[in-house]
Amino acid sequence: MSEQTDERQEDQAPQQKPGRPANRLKLAKLRDLALIPPIIALLIYGYTLKPDVFLTKSYLVDTVLKYQTELALVVLAEALVLIVGKFDLSLESIVGIAPAVAVFLAVGNTSMLGAPWPTWTVLPVALIFGALIGLFNGLLIVRFKLSAFIVTLAMLIALRGLQLAIVGGATISNLANRVPVIDNLGSLRILTIPLSIWIVVLVFGLGIVVLGYTRIGRSLYAVGGNPDAARAAGIRVERVIWVTLIVAAMLAAFAGLMLSARLGSVAAAQGQNMIFTVFAAAVIGGISLDGGKGSLFGALTGVVLLGLIQNVLTLAEVKPDQIQAVNGLVILVALVLARLTSGKAQD
Amino acid sequence: MDDEQTPVVEAVGVAKRYGPTVALADGRLSVLPGETHGLVGRNGAGKSTLVGVLTGLLKPDAGDVRFNGEPAPSLGDRAGWRRNVACVYQKPSVVGELSVAENLFLHRQPRGRFGLLSPSKLRRAASDLLEEWAVPVAPDVPAKELTVEQRQLVEIAGALSHGARFVILDEPTAQLEARAIARLFDRLATLREQGVTFLFISHHLPEVYEICQRVTVFRDARHVVTAPVAEMDTDALVAAMIGEARELVRLGEDRSPVPADAEPVLELENVAVQGIFEPVDLTVRRGEIVGVAGSAASGKRELAEAVVGLRSRTGTIRAAGRTVRPASVPDSLKAGIGYLPGDRNVDGFVSVLSVAENTTMTVADRLGPAGLVLPKHRDAKARKAIADLDVHTSGPDQLVGELSGGNAQKIVMARALASDPDVLVLVQPTAGVDVRSKESLLGAVDAETRRQRGALLVSDELEDLRVCDRVVVMVAGRVVAEHERGFAEAELVAEIEGIGDV
Ligand SMILES: Nc1ncnc2c1ncn2[C@@H]1O[C@H](COP(=O)(O)OP(=O)(O)OP(=O)(O)O)[C@@H](O)[C@H]1O
Ligand SMILES: [Mg+2]
Numbered sequence: 001m002s003e004q005t006d007e008r009q010e011d012q013a014p015q016q017k018p019g020r021p022a023n024r025l026k027l028a029k030l031r032d033l034a035l036i037p038p039i040i041a042l043l044i045y046g047y048t049l050k051p052d053v054f055l056t057k058s059y060l061v062d063t064v065l066k067y068q069t070e071l072a073l074v075v076l077a078e079a080l081v082l083i084v085g086k087f088d089l090s091l092e093s094i095v096g097i098a099p100a101v102a103v104f105l106a107v108g109n110t111s112m113l114g115a116p117w118p119t120w121t122v123l124p125v126a127l128i129f130g131a132l133i134g135l136f137n138g139l140l141i142v143r144f145k146l147s148a149f150i151v152t153l154a155m156l157i158a159l160r161g162l163q164l165a166i167v168g169g170a171t172i173s174n175l176a177n178r179v180p181v182i183d184n185l186g187s188l189r190i191l192t193i194p195l196s197i198w199i200v201v202l203v204f205g206l207g208i209v210v211l212g213y214t215r216i217g218r219s220l221y222a223v224g225g226n227p228d229a230a231r232a233a234g235i236r237v238e239r240v241i242w243v244t245l246i247v248a249a250m251l252a253a254f255a256g257l258m259l260s261a262r263l264g265s266v267a268a269a270q271g272q273n274m275i276f277t278v279f280a281a282a283v284i285g286g287i288s289l290d291g292g293k294g295s296l297f298g299a300l301t302g303v304v305l306l307g308l309i310q311n312v313l314t315l316a317e318v319k320p321d322q323i324q325a326v327n328g329l330v331i332l333v334a335l336v337l338a339r340l341t342s343g344k345a346q347d
Numbered sequence: 348m349d350d351e352q353t354p355v356v357e358a359v360g361v362a363k364r365y366g367p368t369v370a371l372a373d374g375r376l377s378v379l380p381g382e383t384h385g386l387v388g389r390n391g392a393g394k395s396t397l398v399g400v401l402t403g404l405l406k407p408d409a410g411d412v413r414f415n416g417e418p419a420p421s422l423g424d425r426a427g428w429r430r431n432v433a434c435v436y437q438k439p440s441v442v443g444e445l446s447v448a449e450n451l452f453l454h455r456q457p458r459g460r461f462g463l464l465s466p467s468k469l470r471r472a473a474s475d476l477l478e479e480w481a482v483p484v485a486p487d488v489p490a491k492e493l494t495v496e497q498r499q500l501v502e503i504a505g506a507l508s509h510g511a512r513f514v515i516l517d518e519p520t521a522q523l524e525a526r527a528i529a530r531l532f533d534r535l536a537t538l539r540e541q542g543v544t545f546l547f548i549s550h551h552l553p554e555v556y557e558i559c560q561r562v563t564v565f566r567d568a569r570h571v572v573t574a575p576v577a578e579m580d581t582d583a584l585v586a587a588m589i590g591e592a593r594e595l596v597r598l599g600e601d602r603s604p605v606p607a608d609a610e611p612v613l614e615l616e617n618v619a620v621q622g623i624f625e626p627v628d629l630t631v632r633r634g635e636i637v638g639v640a641g642s643a644a645s646g647k648r649e650l651a652e653a654v655v656g657l658r659s660r661t662g663t664i665r666a667a668g669r670t671v672r673p674a675s676v677p678d679s680l681k682a683g684i685g686y687l688p689g690d691r692n693v694d695g696f697v698s699v700l701s702v703a704e705n706t707t708m709t710v711a712d713r714l715g716p717a718g719l720v721l722p723k724h725r726d727a728k729a730r731k732a733i734a735d736l737d738v739h740t741s742g743p744d745q746l747v748g749e750l751s752g753g754n755a756q757k758i759v760m761a762r763a764l765a766s767d768p769d770v771l772v773l774v775q776p777t778a779g780v781d782v783r784s785k786e787s788l789l790g791a792v793d794a795e796t797r798r799q800r801g802a803l804l805v806s807d808e809l810e811d812l813r814v815c816d817r818v819v820v821m822v823a824g825r826v827v828a829e830h831e832r833g834f835a836e837a838e839l840v841a842e843i844e845g846i847g848d849v
Contacts, residue, residue, distance in 0.1 A: 215711035215718045222708055225697035232657065232694040233708040233762060234680040292699045 035285065035301035038337055042308040049315045061193060066262070068307040069196040070095065072300065073255035074274060075281045076207055077248035079299040081148075082282060083211070084244045085224035085291025090137060090152040091252040091278065093159035094130050095271030098253030099260040100166050102126035107178050108166075123181045123257065130253025133159070134246035141245065142238045156275075164268055173265035186261035196258050203251070207296045220244060225292030280331045281306050305334060353416045355380050355513045355544045356432065361400050361410030363393075365749065368741050370396040374410065375570035376546075376563055378513070383535065383545040385555040385576065388565035389588055389781040390753025391739035394548050395437050397565070398517050401546075403428035414513075433511040435502050437518050437548075437752050437779070438692060443491030448473030450490050451505045480504040481530065494643055495522045495690055503531065507538070514538075515546045518752065520554060521779040522690070524642050524807045526844055532558055550753070550781050552581055566590055589783050598789045599814035602797070602832070605635040611665075612801035613684070613770040615654070618662035623649045624824035626662060631770055631801035636792065638815030639805045640843050645821040648689050651774045651805045655679050655686040667769045680709060685768030687759055689775045689805070691752075695759040698748030702740055703729035705747050706761040732761035737787050752779045760788055764795065771795065771802040777811055789814050807843060809836055 046054040053059045074091055081088040102125040105117045117125070133155065140151045175182045188195040211217035222230040223240050231237050260266045285302025287294030309330050318326050354377040361374030371393040378384045388394050399405030401412060403422055412419040420427030441450045449456070451473050459465025473486035482500040484493065493501065499519060506514060520528045535545060535558055547559055555562055556576055563573040564587040571587050572579075579587075609632035617626040624646030631637045641647040653660035656671070656679040664671045666682035679686075688694045696705045703722075706729045707714060714728070715721035729743035736757040740750055747758055756779055763771060771792065777785045793814055796802050804815055812818050820828040820842045828842050 213715075213720050213722070215714075215720055218704065218711055218720055221700055221704070222697050225699045226694070228694035229688075229697050229705075230708070231676060232655075232686060232688050234676045235708070236677060288699075292697065 032286070032295050032298050032301075035298070035305050038334065039301065039305055039308060042305070042312055046308065046312045046315060049312065054315070061197065064307055064311050065197055065304075066194055068303050069194075069200045070255040070259040070262070071274065071277060071281065071307070072200045072303045073203060073251050073258070074278050075285075075299050075303050076204060076296060077251035077255075078275075078278050079282050079285075079287045079294060079296055080207075080211075080220065080244050080251075081248045082287050082289060083224050083291060083294055084220045084241050085227065086141065086148040086241060086245065088137065088148065088152045088245065088248055089275055090133065090155035090159060091248060092271045092273070092275040093156045093163070094133055094249055094252040095256040095259060095274060096266070096269070097133075097159045097163045097166075097256075098126040098130045099256040100163050100172070100266045100270070101129050102257070103172055103175065103179065103182075103260065103266050104166050107175070108172065119179045120181075122179050126253045126257050127250050130249040130251075130256075131246050134249030135242075137249070138242035138245040142242050160272075163270075167266060167268040175260065175264050175266075181257065182261040182264075184261075185258050186264065196262070199258070204296055204300055211296055216240070216243075221292050223291075277306060280335075284331070284334050306331070309334070352379050354378055354413075355415060356401060356546075357413045357416075358397065358401065359411050361397060361412070362408045363396050363400065363405060364408060366741075368745075368749075369568050371400075371407075371568050373569035374400070374407075374565070375573075376401075377573070378544055378546055379561075380544055381539065381542055382560045383539055383547055383558050385559035385562035386546055386548045386565065387550070387552070387555060387562060387584065387588060388571075389739075390757075390779075390784055391751040392565040392588075393568045394565055395517055395751060398434060398436070398515055398546075398548070401515060402432055402434045429509055429511065431511060432513050432515060433506040433509045434515040435499070435506045435517060435519050437521075439498055439502070441490040441493075441498055441502060444489060446487050446489055447477070447484055447493070447501055448486035450501065451476055451486075451508065476504055476508050477501075480507070480534065499523060500527065500531075507534075512542065513544045513546070515548075517548045518550065518779055519547075520549055520551060521752075522775065524843075525840060526642070528554070550779065550785070552584060552782065555584075556581075564588055585782055588781070597813075598786060599636075599793055599832075602793065602814070602816060604832075605632050605816055609633050609635065612667050613654070613803060614663075614665040616663040616665075618650070618653060618660055618664060620646070620649050620653050620658055620660045624821070627826055629803075629819065629826075631803055633799050633801055634796055635817065636796050636802045636804055636815045638812045638818035639803060639821060640807055640812055640818055640839060641821035642807065642843055644823065645843075646824040647805045647821045648774055650821070651686075651689070651772050651803065654803065655684055655772050680766055680768075683766075683769035685709070685763040685766050685771045687763040687771070687773040687776050689778075691756050691759050691778070696747045696755055696762070699746060701729075701744045702733070702738070702747055702750070702758055703743035705758050706732045706765055708762055709766045728765065729761075732758075732765070735787075736761055736791060737784060753781055753784060756780050757784065757788065760791070764791065769800055771800060772805070773802060774805045775808070775811075776804065776806065777808065785810065809840070812839070 043055065074095060077091055078088060102122045105113065105125060106119045106122050107116060137151055137155060140146045141148045177183060185196060190198055211220065219230065219235045219240050222233065222235055223237050227237050256271060259270060281302035282299050283289065284305060285300065286298035310327065313323055313326055356376065356378050358374055358376045361371055363371040374393060374397045376397065386394055396405065400407045403419065406422055414431040442453070448469050452469055456464045457468040457472050459468055470486050477484055477486060480500065482504050484497050484501060490498065499522065503519060519531065523531065539545065549555055559576050561573060561575050562579065562584065564571045564584065566588060611630045612633050613631040615627055615629040617628065619626040627650060629637065639647045639650060649658060652658045654664060656674055656676040659674040666684050669682050671682045672678040703725045707725050711720055712718065714724045726743045733740060733743070738757045739754050747755055750758065760776060763773065773792065777788055780788055789811065792802055792804065804811060806812060816832050818830045818834060818839065819826050820839065830839060
């Protein structure tokens with residue numbers, strides 16, 4: 001008994017000294033960093049594979065990160081939707097359809113709706129088109145209370161079909177030097193770093209501030225964690241969900257433009273199957289599928305980790321016909337690792 | 348009691364910590380066959396943690412549990428535990444989407460032909476069970492549609508129907524009204540005569556005296572004393588719980604009468620919710636606490652929900668002179684109405700968010716410039732609430748889902764107070780709160796209203812109603828009576844209970 005007495009005083013200490021920073025905070029921050037050790041391990045492993053190139057800036061920037069920028073934006077979009085307690089599978093089809101529509105109206109072989117439209121319309125049209133899809137999803141999910149999973153699944157299928165119709169099974173190619181936004185997104189560099197990377201850094205920075213330190217951002221967590229409690233606390237639950245769906249769709253549309261810019265074309269299958277990787281990155285990064293939990297920084301580390309894995313696999317000369325199977329396995333391992341290092345259940 | 352008897356359950360040296368929090372340091376308990384054993388202690392003393400260990404749901408860090416002298420089954424052996432102990436947990440444990448019948452016979456559904464489940468047998472077994480327990484619920488209703496009272500009755504009936512001879516009840520009465528409690532106690536007495544043993548947890552000490560033979564007190568995660576109730580009067584029991592000898596204050600005794608010409612802060616004119624309650628006129632003046640008493644079916648809770656904008660309603664509501672838009676919580680907040688919901692587990696808090704986040708949820712716009720939320724401000728507000736309401740937590744960053752029931756309730760109160768409202772609408776504010784904390788919660792209401800706020804206190808607990816300056820009684824959707832402070836309690840109870848007969 002007597003030896004346990006100190007323990008009991010320890011237990012009460014936090015109450016008596018309200019000024020003491022709680023351990024919890026540090027712990028929560030630590031969980032955000034759970035993927036840093038595996039990322040470092042991968043960097044080291046990559047270095048042992050190709051010591052001369054791997055850790056150079058040009059390799060990391062132009063071979064690893066540049067290819068993750070679109071994925072990163074879509075993961076951010078999906079993370080927002082997951083945190084607010086919903087699902088959006090249609091994001092991957094927006095990645096394809098939004099640039100397809102915008103580019104088609106500007107330089108496509110059509111006279112529909114008074115096309116060709118001026119090329120400056122590509123960016124706003126893509127964003128507005130994305131927003132409209134988000135708005136419509138919101139209408140069905142929020143107003144008519146349909147299941148987000150099914151609504152966005154149907155939307156995914158419908159938009160895929162629409163894209164095939166527009167692009168006609170082929171590819172709108174040779175965009176270089178025809179659409180300024182596409183040129184800039186594709187090749188402009190600031191301080192030798194591609195614009196797309198800057199954009200991702202900026203958007204994530206903004207997202208982290210908004211989610212962590214603004215009223216609307218925090219309300220996403222409240223709504224995702226317990227919509228009834230959020231409503232009783234005066235949060236306009238429906239509006240928060242709706243706005244989140246629209247913002248996510250716009251982010252996906254922008255990611256689509258970046259992808260088209262990098263490839264110099266809009267393929268009929270642009271964005272296809274991306275959603276699986278998006279969910280994998282988000283969950284590995286600590287976003288809960290149940291809503292209310294997770295951070296954008298965590299999601300970003302999830303993206304980086306997956307990107308590194310892919311590159312390291314290529315460097316390790318895994319055969320192309322095996323790479324997908326190996327990739328799937330590695331994602332499972334990454335999930336297990338993330339579970340072990342963060343110590344919390346993934347749901 | 349006969350010391351030779353083998354205890355039905357015996358726990359020694361049970362310890363459990365969660366990270367830095369010591370939930371239980373020295374849990375000890377010994378319950379003799381046939382007795383009803385009380386377990387009391389302040390919020391966060393470790394009672395529910397011990398229950399978790401006794402029912403095999405929590406793995407203790409240390410300690411030993413024995414049933415009838417035999418070592419407890421291994422943690423994986425659920426059937427083994429169920430044979431020894433049944434439990435009604437503090438948090439609801441029904442599956443909302445399943446019907447009452449399916450909940451009652453979860454994983455032990457009666458089988459029919461070919462070994463397949465038989466829906467008709469299930470229905471019949473469930474209605475028999477519900478009838479036996481006089482639970483006025485149809486077996487086909489989805490569990491999520493039950494009221495708190497019905498849900499608890501279903502859980503209690505379910506737990507008892509497992510046939511275990513030892514039943515744990517973790518705060519079964521916290522959200523039941525007087526009649527239901529009386530009914531429950533009758534059942535318990537009958538069962539006790541048949542040799543069933545109970546462990547009964549409650550913050551209502553009179554209940555402990557009414558039905559328990561012996562009582563165990565926990566304080567600060569450890570066992571303090573076990574004694575026959577006859578040898579411990581309320582003062583001694585309270586002293587053991589709070590660790591110092593100090594009499595409980597009788598709250599509200601010294602409230603001065605509110606002047607008749609005091610400015611109204613909340614005015615209800617012809618406010619009605621269709622099918623629930625008929626037009627109500629009610630005025631709360633500055634400095635006044637108006638109680639609304641009534642049973643679960645009286646519509647009192649719905650009245651509160653209509654006032655705060657959670658229900659659509661007809662009629663006019665003015666807060667501090669400003670007309671409030673119907674069915675808009677943000678507008679009611681803006682008009683200066685603060686709200687504490689009646690069932691914290693439903694819409695009281697977000698369990699995956701921190702104490703700080705939950706307490707400031709209603710005032711997220713006041714935590715920094717331009718819609719920014721500065722964690723420093725947020726934590727400061729939370730620390731103040733923690734200190735004011737005496738919340739047992741490791742700090743503003745602890746998740747509310749990890750708090751004990753009563754401490755979570757205090758967080759919900761803090762949330763209601765955070766917006767600095769002109770008028771507080773409180774529904775069952777002290778549910779599951781320990782004696783001392785009840786004092787501090789009601790004390791807060793008392794003090795806040797003296798500072799020129801008003802409060803509408805919806806409750807069926809006499810202790811809550813005692814602080815009110817005025818109490819109106821609702822029966823079946825109508826206001827039937829009004830009393831000034833100092834009302835005769837028996838009369839009030841009779842009026843509240845008149846309901847079932849209407
Ligand atoms: N999952 C958890 N994680 C962290 N701390 C926890 C967890 N569960 C309980 N605790 C802490 O353990 C302590 C004891 O909690 P417990 O639920 O046993 O209290 P209690 O005596 O039942 O209180 P109440 O009367 O309010 O129900 C509390 O301080 C609580 O915050
Ligand atoms: Mg408890």
